[in-house]
Amino acid sequence: MNSVIDITGLHKRYGRRTAVHSLDMHVKPGTVYGLIGPNGAGKTTTLRTLVDVIRPTSGAVRVLGEDPRHGGARLRRRIGYVPGELRLEGRITGHRMLSFYAGVSGPVARGYTAELAERLGVDLSRPVRSLSKGNKQKLGLIQAFMHRPELLILDEPTSGLDPLVQRVFLTMVREARDAGQTVLLSSHVLSEIQQTADEVAVLANGRIVADGDVSSLRLGSVRRVRAGIEQADAAQARAVLENVPGVEGLELTASDGAVRLSATVEGGIDPLVKALARFTVQDLTIEEPDLEESVLRLYGNETTTRSHEDEGDAR
Known part of the structure; x- marks a missing residue:
């Protein structure tokens, strides 16, 4: 068999x-x-x-x-x-x-x-x-x-x-x-x-x-990152982080002298970790996004195109 x-x-x-x-x-x-x-x-x-x-x-x-x-x-x-x-x-x-x-x-x-x-x-x-x-x-x-x-x-x-x-x-x-x-x-x-x-x-x-x-x-190449950093304001953090390779959807929130950040990283995580090392990091969480997000990010164009083709077939 x-x-x-x-x-x-x-x-x-x-x-x-x-x-x-x-x-x-x-x-x-x-x-x-x-x-x-x-x-x-x-x-x-x-x-x-x-x-x-x-x-x-x-x-x-x-x-x-x-x-x-x-x-x-x-x-x-x-x-x-x-x-x-x-x-x-x-x-x-x-x-x-x-x-x-x-x-x-x-x-x-x-x-x-x-x-x-x-x-x-x-x-x-x-x-x-x-x-x-x-x-x-x-x-x-x-x-x-x-x-x-x-x-x-x-x-x-x-x-x-x-x-x-x-x-x-x-x-x-x-x-x-x-x-x-x-x-x-x-x-x-x-x-x-x-x-x-x-x-x-x-x-x-x-x-x-x-x-x-x-x-x-490459389903594991997309990650969601959350972190808290001290001794920085949101503008300073954005200037450092927004051009890090692979970082997308960067969101920064200032609170009580610290900055909370959330972003999606595609590819290697090392460039972002090195950028964060310029600050005092309170906490850092790196997690995979849900599967649907991974599929849509990596294969979205193909699935969307085929979905429209199927809709046309059904009409």
């Missing part, structure tokens, strides 16, 4: 709206493939097609060598799936729910469900309906991982999880890859993809606008 997932010319329309447009995607065995993009980009539609929750308007889809429309329960047992909108309710306990899923998905090694529950920090003795959103999400992750499927399809899997549990989840993904499993991870959180993915596709307006390894896509 050359690819675990083969998508060729996938097209999905809902009435006059095109959700996915002529999408091609190929996922190699034993890799983590990241599918990223802003909300409404078509990620969930693509993933639902892979597990036959929805069917394409046109195009070809093969998962583990089979067409999802004909693979049935046999194919589904080879897949672990976390939907983007996970809804778990009922009076039964987490134990009983997972036992039911184990009967559907296939053999689960003795003690492995309890091991996953301990790692994720969820009490399986409690009724499912009494659990918080985050703990329900943990149940969803357990049911996807517990039978060690050949393929994991995870749609926004860390929704509702606290940062410590997110870290555990990312470790689980890396362990799955090391064990030879394939992972398709959809997310709008750039850091999740940067830490785990071997390859990534950027989806916008239902099209893949870029793909490759994370570093080649």
Whole structure:
């Protein structure tokens, strides 16, 4: 098998709206493939097609060598799936729910469900309906991982999880890859993809606008910077900072003898850090912008043009 997932010319329309447009995607065995993009980009539609929750308007889809429309329960047992909108309710306990899923998905090694529950920090003795959103999400992750499927399809899997549990989840993904499993991870959180993915596709307006390894896509080259500096007024700070290479959207606010600054930096951060070193820096925060901002900054012209083309097609 050359690819675990083969998508060729996938097209999905809902009435006059095109959700996915002529999408091609190929996922190699034993890799983590990241599918990223802003909300409404078509990620969930693509993933639902892979597990036959929805069917394409046109195009070809093969998962583990089979067409999802004909693979049935046999194919589904080879897949672990976390939907983007996970809804778990009922009076039964987490134990009983997972036992039911184990009967559907296939053999689960003795003690492995309890091991996953301990790692994720969820009490399986409690009724499912009494659990918080985050703990329900943990149940969803357990049911996807517990039978060690050949393929994991995870749609926004860390929704509702606290940062410590997110870290555990990312470790689980890396362990799955090391064990030879394939992972398709959809997310709008750039850091999740940067830490785990071997390859990534950027989806916008239902099209893949870029793909490759994370570093080649330069998604981490845009940062947001906030700082407080002493012994300076706003005019002096602006004179020093506004011409620093890569700095855009510089905003300065004077308050109580100090200046607060906010800016976006594209490319290397070193020139700005050296410029700030002329002042007494009270605090400095450097963070990545949200994924939508990254996509629009780096691929905005392409996505905007194609969006207008699609609107023309729909008229």
